[in-house]
Amino acid sequence: MENKRELFKQLARHSAIGLEMAISVVIGMALGWWLDKLFNTKPWLGLAGMLFGFAAGFRSLFRLLKEVRDDGGNSPE
């Protein structure tokens, strides 16, 4: 029972990261496009926003992995 709960927790935690990474890119790009329209610098800020989005996605992944590592508990050492 305790084991199954832990399994579901890990499942939920790790299945969430995919969508979060994808949405990070979308948000970054949307912000970039919006700033492009504001400052009239067509493709550049959009591209930069996309890169920032990628970085944000990997930041989420990094944070998750760090949490999993620090959790200790049932991971070997």
Next chain:
Amino acid sequence: MGHDFSWVSQLPFFDALTSLVGGHEHDSTAVCSVLLVVTVLTLFVLVGYGRKSKDLIPEGKVSIKNIGEVIVQTLLGVLEDTIGPEGRRFLPLIGTLAIYILFCNLLGLIPGFSPPTDNINTTASCALTVFFYYHYVGIRRHGWRYVKQFMGPFWPLAPLMFPIEIISHMARPLSLSLRLFGNMTGDHLVLMIFSSLIPLLVPIVALGLGMFVSFIQALVFILLSMMYLSGALSEEH
């Protein structure tokens, strides 16, 4: 996601409800379903608390009070597992979200009803509540240092880290709301298509799947909310 026909529209006070929420005829079924769920849950609570026995000995049979106690016990266990001993503090928020989202999801399995969670407004409002609340908790706990966490460990890199952190935090409520919305919409569509193609026996498979998805998505939503809360509480770096 409005549908042309829903049994909700056959309820006695539907027109009054529709004008109350100010929705168009087409969009208002999900909003009215929300109101229906809230009404049912309120009745549930009132009946549970209105019972005469307030003593420690549980009732001998399956009653609303016992079911409520099992739900609260489970939620408390999950909270303490995920956040730690101070997780009990968040039971009102997490418990409300869990029960509300679960019942909203399950409402979609009754033929003719559309689940309130297949409207993006329902899920986005839940996700935004979580978003603002965990930042509030973080600021309450760490004060100014909470904002400094966004700057990264290394000062010269702060202009680079700040937008990245902002984007990764903005992705959280969006992914929370879109996940629940997408799952419930898809699940409801599958159920609808199966039951319009072969109304006999085959929809049972889709109903079983829908039951599974309803529970899993409610669980995923509250688990992620709890992880965001514990992330805001813990000291990073």
